[in-house]
Amino acid sequence: MCCVMAVVFIGGARLSVTFWTLCDSLKQVKDMMVFKSQLGDIESTLHSLEPLIKEMAECEKELDGQGEELENLSVEMEEGVELIRKCSKASRFKKYKYGSRLVELGKSLQRLLGILKVQGIRDVKKALISMRNIENVVQRIEGNCVIQNIQSEKIEGWCAVPEPTTVTVGLDVPLRELKMKLFTYGVSMVIVTAPGGCGKTTLATKLCQDAEIKDKFKSNIFFVTVTKKHNLFLIVQELYHRTGAQVPDFQSDVTAVSWMHQFLKKTGQNPMLLVLDDVWAGSEFILEKFDELKMTNCKILVTSRSSFPRFGSPYYLECLNDADAMALFHHAASLGDRSSYISEDLPRKIVERCMGFPLAITVLGRSLCGQPIEIWQKRVLEWSRGSSVLESEHDLLDCLQSSLDALDEEKPLIRECFIDLGLFPEDQRIPATVLVDMWAELYGIHEDILSISHLYELASQSLANLVVTSRKDNKYSDGYYTEHFVTQHDMLRELAIRQTSQEPLQQRMRLMIDICGDNLPMWWKEQKYQSLIARVVSISTDEEFSSTWQNLQLPEAEVLILNFQTKYYALPEFVEKMKKLKTLVLTSCSSSPTELNNFQLVDSIPSLKRIRLERISLPSISRYPIQLKSLKKISLFMCCIGQGFGNGTIQISEAFPNVVEMNIDYCNDLVELPAQLCDLIQLKKLSVTNSHKLSALPEDIGNLVNLELLRLRSCTDLSELPGSIRNLKKLNFLDISDCFSMKELPENIGELCSLERLNMRQCSRLNELPSSVLDLEHLKEVTCDEETEILWEPFLPYLTNMHIKVVKEDINLNWLHKSHF
Incomplete structure (x- = not known):
């Protein structure tokens, strides 16, 4: 006979009839001596069950539809009746056989009695809880008007999906891509990110209304608006309200998290979609707690202006076509x-x-x-x-301004960095290295990685885009940021410009002037202000500008950015009066390098530390006798160098006696590195990259005894390194990656006693390494590809402190559409 221990619910007419049939059967056999003890125990149990059976029969009359739950118990008792019938007719031998089964029946009935008593208590409690839930709902309905007026802790909608907007355009592809990402196996949380006003909430609402989504998650779709002033208590309470369950009281975040986990485990037994809408930066704690369970059936969609990369790769919602x-x-x-x-x-x-x-x-x-x-x-x-x-x-301004206000409260320096992006021309990719130079002098951020981290933070807040060109995989960053560019939606650029334009011109810390033709601003023509206090000045001119400048007093300027489009360009004469100038950025947007006049004016600037030239003809500046004793860094991007450093009236070591960093990038006419550069004995960082015609380094490069970094990346014609490199005793990083023509390393490379990092990926013509690499005792990291990794295998048993990092290349030259040669 099947055991009745699994029975939980009883009641119903059928059960009542079966119970009395079992009692009658028992009376007929209770005098059988062989089963006297077992039958007596069963009779006693049936007497205890009798009042409960009568009560359940009465309840069945009042509560229809309970018979299905009582089916199992009825079957068990029917089998008990059949067992007693068999006992009454059994032979002497079989009667003893049925004895153990009667014992089992008696025990099962005893367990049933205990279960029914507990069930009765539980039913009473459930009834009380149901009454309390009804009271809570009534109170919530009655207090709804009051709740709506409490702005600090309002609960609206009870996690209901908002009504879809009447017209949505451009969301079909994002919806399809988002569903694909959301349904990916192993993905529990997806972040949809974009600036305010790009349609994140509209997309999330459309997703919840999608037929495929509704078919999968049924009514188990919850939509919670988190907002800037997030409150975990309110979020969990709103989830419980939606299910009609009793809303728990929370004494702490720990209690709220515990209740939230209970909710997710119970509700997530069936497929569940939870949308956390409008989550702001600083809410990582909430996302972390929701993400901890990672249940297979539970999918969490987050919309935010922040990307929260720690929770997986975000989905970026693009603007409309x-x-x-x-x-x-x-x-x-x-x-x-x-x-x-x-x-x-x-x-x-x-x-x-x-x-x-x-x-x-x-x-x-x-x-x-x-x-x-x-x-x-x-x-x-x-x-x-x-x-x-x-x-x-x-309305648009308020939406965008809220992102900036949040930065102002929590990260004021990041806010200043955002406003600085408005200093550059519309639709221009801003080189990250320009911002590095600016922020080093404006804000004292002297570590490049900190400036880059600020850009990543702006990108994570959807306030800018950070584009890493050529190599998409930037996990192996080694401080080379020439391929990092910042782009920004024009609406966000206008927001940045507006932050500055709210102040009177004479009080602005940033001054941006855009000149069409020779049409200077009226205040400049009329010389309305004797001087301006701006610390950063950006002046852009077009191809019609004639290089005719009027006087402008900028005694406090520390950064000057000049953008121009003409073949010939003269520095404004007021530059020589900018005594506090520390960073000078000259960018030609012309199709060919611009010849620069009046460059000698910078000679009168005592505090100038950084110069960056883009698409400038170097011979035009080398003819002027200048001496910049404070200059620490020179960056030349896509410049025409030629013999620029060799035909001047002054030696380069006299012009830049204290330079510690020089960057030469994409200078395509550079065939041989000028020998005069070897006289810059204070130089610590020399980077010559993407100069594809460079075939040789000067033999005296070993004179740069203070050099700590030598980067020769992507100099594809460079076939060897001079032997004097052995004298670079302070060199700790050597980068010869993508030097495809490099046939061998110097035999004495082992004398680079301070070398810690070597990047030699894509040096495909290297056949072997000199045995002196065994002397590189401080070498910790070698970056290479699968081919060059093989060259190190014979030395690995001896270089026990060295780690080899194998990187696969992913070339991307999409950035060239914004550049001009």
Whole structure:
């Protein structure tokens, strides 16, 4: 007979009939001596069960639909009746056989009695809890109006998915990609990130309304808006409210986390989707607690302006393309037959200004809806004269400004770095190395890695994009940041510019001047201000500029950025009066290197420490006798060097006596490194990269006795290193990666007694290493590819402190579309 110990629920008419049948059967056999003891125990148990059976029968009349739960118990008792019937007819031998089964029946009935008593107590408690839940719901409904007025701790919607917007465009592809990412095996949490106003919440709402999502998760979809002032208590309470369960009281975060885990484990028994919308930076604790369980059935979608990379690779929501942007604007502005008086040219100009930003398109469309055509024309005219979209659209401004305000409270330096990005021309990739030089002098950030980390932080807040070109995998960063560029959505750039323009001109710490032709700003023409206190000055001119400057007093300027597009360019004469200038950045956007005049003016700047030249003809500056004793760093990017360092009226060691760092990158006419560079004995870092025609280094390079870093990356024609390299006793990092023509290393390379790191990946023509590498006692790390790794195998047993790092190449030259040679 099957045991009844697994039975939990009893009741129903069938059970009542079966119970009394079992009692009657027992009476017929209770006088059988062979089973007297067992049958007596069963009879006693049935007497105890009788009142409970009668009560369940009465409940069955009041509560319909309980019979299915009582089916198992009825079957058990029916089998008990059959067992007693068999006992009454059994032979003497078989009667003893049935004795053990009667004992089992008696024990099962005893366990059933205990279960029923506990069940009765539990049912009473459940009834009380149900009553309490009903009371809570009533109280919540009655207090809803009050709760809505409590802004600091309001609970809205009970985790319900928001109503979808009437029109969504451009989200079909993101929706498909997001579902694919969300359904990936092993992925429990996905972060959707983008600047404010890009449609993250709209995408999340559309996802929750998707037929495939609803089919998988059914009613187990929860949507919680976290907001900036996150509160774990409120989030967990809202989840419990949605299920109709009793809302627990929390005494601490630990208690809230415990209740949250209970909720996820119970609810997550079936597939569950939890959306945490509008999560701000600083909420990592909450995400961490939700992510701890990593249940197979539970998927968590987070929308945020921050990328939270520690929780996996985020999904970046891109701006709208032209067609989708125009469709959204037509809807927002209600452009139909009745608006046919608006020519297509006006909407196109307005949409172009929005740069695919959904919130900007929607806000502008609504503000212009039904307005006379003159209002439309006025808006476009204002923009053409330099006005910003943010000046007229306050809702858009508030949305974007909130991201910046959060930085102001928590990370004021990062906020300043963001505003600095507005100093550069529109749609220009900003070299990270320029920002490194700026911030070193403005904010005292002298470690390059700290400046780069600030850029990564801005990117993680969706306030900028950090693009690493050529090599996508940047896990093996070695301090080479020439291939790092910053880009920014124009709307965010306008936000950065607006932070500065709010102050009166004479009080601004940043001054940005954009000159078209020779049209200087009116305040400059009229010499309205005797002097300005700006610490950073950025001046951009176009191809029509004639290099005619008027006087400008900038006594406090520490950074000067000049962008120009002409073949010939003269430094403004007021530069020589900028006595506090520390960083000078000259960038030519012309199709060919610009010849620079008046470069000798920098000779009068006593504090100049850093110079960066991009697409400049070096012979034009080497003819001037200059002596920059304070200069510490020179960077030449895509410059025309030629014989620039050799034909001057002054030796390079006299012009730059204290330079400690020199970077030469993408200088394609550089065939041989000028021998004069070997006289810069204070030099600690020499980087010559991507100069593909460079075939030889000067033999006297060993004179650079203070050199600590020598980087010759991607000098593809360089076939060997001079023997004098043995004299670089302080050299701790040598980079010859991508030097495809390098046939051998110097025999005496082992004399580089301080060498700690060597990068030699993609040196495919190297056949063997000199035996002196065994003398590189301080060598800790060698970066190479699979081919060059083999060259080290014979030496590995002896170089026990050395680690080999094998890197696979991933070349990407997409950045060239923004560059000019």
